[in-house]
Amino acid sequence: MQKRIAICAVAQIKNDPNLWYARFQNMLLECFEGIMSQANVSFDMEKGIRTVITCSDDVWDARTISDNGMTDVVGAHFRGEEKMAQESLNGLGYAMASILSGHDDVVLYMGHMKESQPESRNMCTNLAFDPFYCRPLGMDFVNVNAMQARVYMEKSGVTEEHLAKIVVRSRQKAKENPFARENEPINEDDVMKSPLLADPLRQLHYYPTTDWAFGMLLCNEERVKEFTDKPVWITGYASCMDSYFLGDKDLTSNFSLKNATERALKKAGIKNVTKDIQLFELCDHAAYQLPMWAEGIGLAKEGKGGKWIDDGGMDEFNVNMSGGMLNGNPLLLGGAARAIECFYQLRGEAGKRQVKGAKRALAQSTYGAAGQHQAVVIFEV
Amino acid sequence: MAHKKNRNVAIIGIGQTKHSSHREDVNQPEMIHEAVSAALKDANISIKDVDCIVHGNMELFEMIHQPDLWHVLGTGAYGKDSIRITTGGTVGTTLACASDNLVASGMYDIVMAIGFEKLQEGHTTGGITNMADPLWFRNLQTGALTGSTAYDVIQEFGEDRAKRAAMMYRIIMDKHACLNPNAHRAFGLDFDQVETLMNTSPKLVGELRLIHMCSQSDGACAVIFASEKKAKELSKKPVWIRDHITIHREETFNIFGYHKDYPVLKTHKFAAEQLFKRNDIKNPLEYFDVFEMYDPAAWWGLDWLRDFFFLKGDEHLRLVENKEIMIGGSMPINPSGGVIASNPIGATALLRVAEAALQVRGDAGAHQIPKEVKHALASGFGGTMWTVLMMLEKELSW
Numbered sequence: 075m076q077k078r079i080a081i082c083a084v085a086q087i088k089n090d091p092n093l094w095y096a097r098f099q100n101m102l103l104e105c106f107e108g109i110m111s112q113a114n115v116s117f118d119m120e121k122g123i124r125t126v127i128t129c130s131d132d133v134w135d136a137r138t139i140s141d142n143g144m145t146d147v148v149g150a151h152f153r154g155e156e157k158m159a160q161e162s163l164n165g166l167g168y169a170m171a172s173i174l175s176g177h178d179d180v181v182l183y184m185g186h187m188k189e190s191q192p193e194s195r196n197m198c199t200n201l202a203f204d205p206f207y208c209r210p211l212g213m214d215f216v217n218v219n220a221m222q223a224r225v226y227m228e229k230s231g232v233t234e235e236h237l238a239k240i241v242v243r244s245r246q247k248a249k250e251n252p253f254a255r256e257n258e259p260i261n262e263d264d265v266m267k268s269p270l271l272a273d274p275l276r277q278l279h280y281y282p283t284t285d286w287a288f289g290m291l292l293c294n295e296e297r298v299k300e301f302t303d304k305p306v307w308i309t310g311y312a313s314c315m316d317s318y319f320l321g322d323k324d325l326t327s328n329f330s331l332k333n334a335t336e337r338a339l340k341k342a343g344i345k346n347v348t349k350d351i352q353l354f355e356l357c358d359h360a361a362y363q364l365p366m367w368a369e370g371i372g373l374a375k376e377g378k379g380g381k382w383i384d385d386g387g388m389d390e391f392n393v394n395m396s397g398g399m400l401n402g403n404p405l406l407l408g409g410a411a412r413a414i415e416c417f418y419q420l421r422g423e424a425g426k427r428q429v430k431g432a433k434r435a436l437a438q439s440t441y442g443a444a445g446q447h448q449a450v451v452i453f454e455v
Numbered sequence: 456m457a458h459k460k461n462r463n464v465a466i467i468g469i470g471q472t473k474h475s476s477h478r479e480d481v482n483q484p485e486m487i488h489e490a491v492s493a494a495l496k497d498a499n500i501s502i503k504d505v506d507c508i509v510h511g512n513m514e515l516f517e518m519i520h521q522p523d524l525w526h527v528l529g530t531g532a533y534g535k536d537s538i539r540i541t542t543g544g545t546v547g548t549t550l551a552c553a554s555d556n557l558v559a560s561g562m563y564d565i566v567m568a569i570g571f572e573k574l575q576e577g578h579t580t581g582g583i584t585n586m587a588d589p590l591w592f593r594n595l596q597t598g599a600l601t602g603s604t605a606y607d608v609i610q611e612f613g614e615d616r617a618k619r620a621a622m623m624y625r626i627i628m629d630k631h632a633c634l635n636p637n638a639h640r641a642f643g644l645d646f647d648q649v650e651t652l653m654n655t656s657p658k659l660v661g662e663l664r665l666i667h668m669c670s671q672s673d674g675a676c677a678v679i680f681a682s683e684k685k686a687k688e689l690s691k692k693p694v695w696i697r698d699h700i701t702i703h704r705e706e707t708f709n710i711f712g713y714h715k716d717y718p719v720l721k722t723h724k725f726a727a728e729q730l731f732k733r734n735d736i737k738n739p740l741e742y743f744d745v746f747e748m749y750d751p752a753a754w755w756g757l758d759w760l761r762d763f764f765f766l767k768g769d770e771h772l773r774l775v776e777n778k779e780i781m782i783g784g785s786m787p788i789n790p791s792g793g794v795i796a797s798n799p800i801g802a803t804a805l806l807r808v809a810e811a812a813l814q815v816r817g818d819a820g821a822h823q824i825p826k827e828v829k830h831a832l833a834s835g836f837g838g839t840m841w842t843v844l845m846m847l848e849k850e851l852s853w
Contacts, residue, residue: 076561119729125701131521132514132541138586139513139543142838146705152725154701156549159511159541160521167562168538168553175559176461177699201520206482311562315508315532318525333534341562442524447537 076341078454079173080298080305083112083291084417089255089402092190093285098135102186103147105289113291113301115180117149125154125178127169129162129185131406133198136191148184148289158185161357162288163409163439163449167311169292180293180301187404189283195405202442204318215359215405216280218443220272222325223362227274229326230365231380234274237361238262241278241400243388244358248397250427251415255284255402279361284402288410290417306420310342310452320444330448331370331438342452344434347372351452353392353419353435355412357399363445364400367438368393371450395419395427409439413451420455458698458733463851464558465686465693466812468498468567468679474639474797477575478673483522484529487571487675490802491531494567494677500689502531505679506563509554510539511546511570512801515585516577530569543586544599544749544837545701546570547676547804551833551845552699554680564682570805571675579671579800586838588706600668602661605754609662612772618662620772622649625667625753625795627781632792634782634822639672639797667753667795674799676806683851694812694831697846697853698734702726706839722842723762723834730844734853740764740786744828745814747807749836750793760788763834763844782824790814790822804835808845815849 085108087093087101109115116122126148130140137143141157148155158165162185169181192198196214203209226232242262248254260278268278291301298305314333317323335347344350354373358364365379365387373391374382388394396415403411416435418424435453440446470493472478478486495502508530510523519525523532523539530537538557542549550568557566580598587596608617626646632638644652656664686693702722727739736742746763750756760771760780774780780788791810794803811831813819828849835843 133518133520136585137589138515138582139541139838141541142543142586142706143588145703145838150703151705152702152720152722155542155703156553156701157541158539159514160523160539164538168540168556171553171556171560171562174461174561175556176459177556177559198520201514201518202522202524204482204525205519313536313538315523315527315535315537317533318527329534334536337536441521446524446527 077174078295078307078309079170080293080295080307081290081417082293082298082301082305083109084414085109086253086288086414087286088253089284089286091255091282091284093188094190098186098188098287099144099147101287102144102184105184105287106148109182109289109291115291115301117153123149123153123180123182125172126150126182126184127156127158127165129158129165129406130187131159133201134187134192134406149182161409161439161441161449162407163413163437163451164313166308166413166451167313167449170308170311173292173294179297182289182291184289185407185410186287187406188285189404190285195283215443216275217272218320219360220275221320222444223274223360226326226362226366230369230377232362232365233380234266236380236383237279238265239383240361240364241265244394244398244400247395247427248401250425251396254397255282257282257401275360281359281399282402284404286404286407288407288414304421306417307454308451309454310338312337312341313447313449316446325444328366328370331367331445334448334450335371338450338452344452348391351434351436352432353395353416353429355396355415355435355437356394357408357412357439358394359399361400364393364398371436371438392429395424395429409437409449412437412439416453420453461559461561463683464555464680464696465683465690466678467681467686467690467693468494469809469812470494470497471637471676471806471809472674473637474672474674474799476639476672478573483571483573484526486573486673487526487569488529490675490677491529491569494679498679498689505531505535505565505567507536507538507557507566508532509550509557509566509568510537511541511550512572513541513543513582516579516582516800517573518577536563542837543841544800545804545835545841545843546801546837547806548808548833548835548843548845549701550805551678551808552701552843555696555699558680558682564685566680567677568680568805569675569677570802572799572801573673574671574799575673597660599751600660600663602663604758605662608754608758612769616772618653619649620775621667621753621757622653624757624775627778628789628793628795631782631790631822632796635791638792640670641792641796663752663754669751669794669798670796672797672799674797674802676802676809678805678809692816694815695848695851697848698730699843699845700726700730701843703838703841721762722840723759726842726844727763734846743830743832744826745787745790745811745824745831747791747811747833748788748793749804749807749834750789750795751836753795782822787824790819790824804843807833807835811847815847
């Protein structure tokens, strides 16, 4: 087992469909001030924050070096700044490395994404495909996820009714979360009648485009008392990359998630995922992914995702009490939103959605089409 | 005194491609695979031994969103932990710093950093210009092309001396590049061309001329980092990472409104001061045996010597004029030919670390400096005047 790091403070803005009146600098500044008001931390070169990790993306911001425009609002003027150019949960893993290496005692981690800015999210994710074979076919994360949805639903007995149940539950949970995106109230019939995005994915099966920003203050075990009385510990992080071409892999194998989970649990010294962990936050970009990732992590038996939903698995294992990605977080920041829910829950500050007595939580995130890259982080109090 | 570190980390494998304007024979994953294979061969390990891949470049140069997803075909990341970290031009050194952190943390024993760029597949200056704030500065941006340093050096030292020193710097870099088989541009320039080039090379901005400026290249670099235990087991010549520092600054307000009576705090100088202070190095010019500097243009290379080595007056000009920065001089700068010779941007700063490590090992071939290299320095430059510095050591003795 390796050493752990602490999350000392968290700040965020409300997830919003279109923050047309705020630039990303404004969004970040609010989070930055939130962190500064919670923790007595400085930017002193000896004792304070020397390194800021940020998370954003050049394509989504239509800006080369997207971290360039935020240096001053995250306190990185004449300090270190490094951009996690990957799904935001990996930024916690990198912060862990920066701190456990001894290089930094304290790290500020901030991220932003405005999905309302690009004309189309599919145009952005189409650029993730190689320019020779896949891009000209019009592949993007939605239509490739639809292919995965089709084979997964077939394999695991997941039906339209199951998907509708997942979406309605997500909206209900999100109502209890003051930072969640505010969506129209819906019922299962609305979900099953919503327009098709890419068969079998319907509009309401997919997370809505969202603007959001967050900040987190992290530090080593030795200095945690300087910044908080209620730390939440990060005890394990791992990620895994699957192969690229769809024909090179079994789309339902959960190869990368199984590997990432196994490695993260090992690092955190956890043997039994369902017994030792009381709360799970999964990045369900689309409704079918919730049972699929639950299979990958080991909450549901392989190929039994449909039955797992019927048996009340989502509530039994406290999955996505925040409402999940499905209710609306920006694509790159789903993992950070999952981590923040784990933070509130483990501190006992989750209000009406509080899971009683939760001591450990797991957050999962993914990037790429059909879950190509997966990351898992384990939290503990 | 030393910066604290959980455990020691060494470079045990180095690989790079030939850098060129058009690597049309390979696509991006294939080009990366060349560097990865070379690094694994150099370390005498297989991809199975690597625990984590760290990948970086700039998305808008080639317009590939999160290219590590496609590049898994060439990086070897399949089934492994894999992280993507970027910081603009500094990204290569950031990859090295990140790899050092990942190994030192105890989370991974062997990490491979991969930097690449295939600039022929995009528009470099367009990509860089896109960095500027769309409302305030994008219409004024000229990419990385700026004549302000040339103006400053000319103001301070007079036109003739300044122009000669900058061209001298440029020709020395070309002489070095001619000794490096991987360099992109190696023209065979000679010192008797100083005056001709000063006057005939096309102007880009002010006194920044085409010949002063770095290339835009295709190329990749891979560097393998290992924990002390693994490094001692696997490598005959591990190169130790002593410390590193990253210093960024805000994007706009300092760039304009420049006045010599109110000198703007410079990240290179600030980074060097902080890094050398915490490692108890009082005279960096004496301490280091070689310096691989991210020098995007001859004027910058010339001017920045002063910032990195705390030089006074015209000491930096004299280092160049007396050819002390040449292979065989007292402080060889960029024996590889540097950035002016080869600039696949996402790989460029990692190449600085790689080339500095090759010098420490004594494995740089024709561009190996003649004296023993015990202490080497590598720098990265990017963003709006951002700095990353990394210190390499032959012995674990600090």
